[in-house]
Amino acid sequence: MAGSSFNPELAAGHRDRLRQKYRKAGHDGMLDYEKLELLLTYAIARRDVKPIAKELLKKFGSITAIMNAPEKRLTEVPGVGENVALLIQLMKGLCSDCLYEQIKGREVLSSTEEVIRYARMKLSGLENEVFMVIYLNTQNEIIGDEIMVEGTIDQLYIHPRQLLTRALDMSARGIILLHNHPSGSPVPSPADIQLTRAIKIAASAVRLDVVDHIIIARNACFSITANELIPLDRPFAQSPKKAEKPKEMTPEEKRAAAFSELAKLSAIHDLKDCGEMTRDSDFQIDDRVDSYLKASDRKKKKGRGA
Structure with missing residues (x-):
């Protein structure tokens, strides 16, 4: 030319x-x-x-x-x-494929660094929030993973029923939850913590272990289970220790335990009816501190404020 x-x-x-x-x-x-x-x-x-x-x-x-x-x-x-x-x-x-091949079939408690590297490769550069699940077998070995939901830059919607149904389809015994914060901050929002609790309650009803919920940011990761930033060489939350002789519960603790059992029963009932899901039954993950509500509750709040 x-x-x-x-x-x-x-x-x-x-x-x-x-x-x-x-x-x-x-x-x-x-x-x-x-x-x-x-x-x-x-x-x-x-x-x-x-x-x-x-x-x-x-x-x-x-x-x-x-x-x-x-x-x-x-x-x-x-x-x-x-x-x-x-x-x-x-x-x-x-x-990403190379890193996944390194962790698939391995026991997660002995391969934390590789799991975190893989998750960061998959999630850290995305512009929108996504919710990812890693599925484990009875030996805590990785049997699969997938990105279940993609949201916006600062929020996404996920229903525990959707997650647990998929985990049961995978014949999983445990799961690791992961989602990214495109904003760059690894600190969990109240919505992140609330969602983790809801999933743990529902998962315990079907004998599914939630090993951890990890937030992936550009330069750091945060473990909601351990409530701390994750060094790459630190193992995931260890398996529960051998149960000690239970102490006698106070009336308040008994009421709390009864409420928890009702929540589990509700979760089992919810899993039996896996029809079409709408945002009215989804949980919202949101970086904004004061914005967490179930979608249906948000509509009610708007109605009262009108």
Whole structure:
């Protein structure tokens, strides 16, 4: 093309040298922009891709942020088209597959770090809140996972019945709940805590263990069960200790226990009727502190305020 400074012979030589450097120095021997540059050579022909690689790092700040970026934002970078965005998303998907293969079939109490890495790879870069479940067998080994619900940037809706029905279909004995906070803060909202309690009550009725509920943020994770930030080398909440001889309950504790049993019975009854679900019966997860209500209660509150 007239006026173009692109020289095919020089470009071919530079790309070959880049590949040779990767082979000799290995992945850790390359600068971040060089890794991206090498990747881009497989999607962009007849163009100097070094400026594109540097612009990607300038715009997003890190390779992780580039991998997590949606296609629309990637294509805002000059020179990045649909093919490049697809290649980057494919790389992230392959990384997720690799991490999942490392944890599938493993006992979660001995592989916390890998589970957290996998969850962060899946959830940390998403623009909207999503609710993910990891299913465990009787040995606490991972038998599957899925993203059940996708919400908005600061809220989503999930019904415990929907979750437990799926867990029973998977023949799971335990579950790990995970959801992301796109806002970046790992601190649980009142809605997160309330939802965790509701799921635990319903799960206990069908003898399903809720191992933990983890919030995934950009730079941290939070365990609602342990009520603390999670270091990568810390195991999940341990299995319950051997039961001690129960103490005699006070009248208040007896009433609370009776209420809990009623809640369990209600959960079992709810599971027997898994008809179409509506937002009137969904729980809302919301980052805003004062906004948690069941959808049906929210409508009543609006009616009273009218």
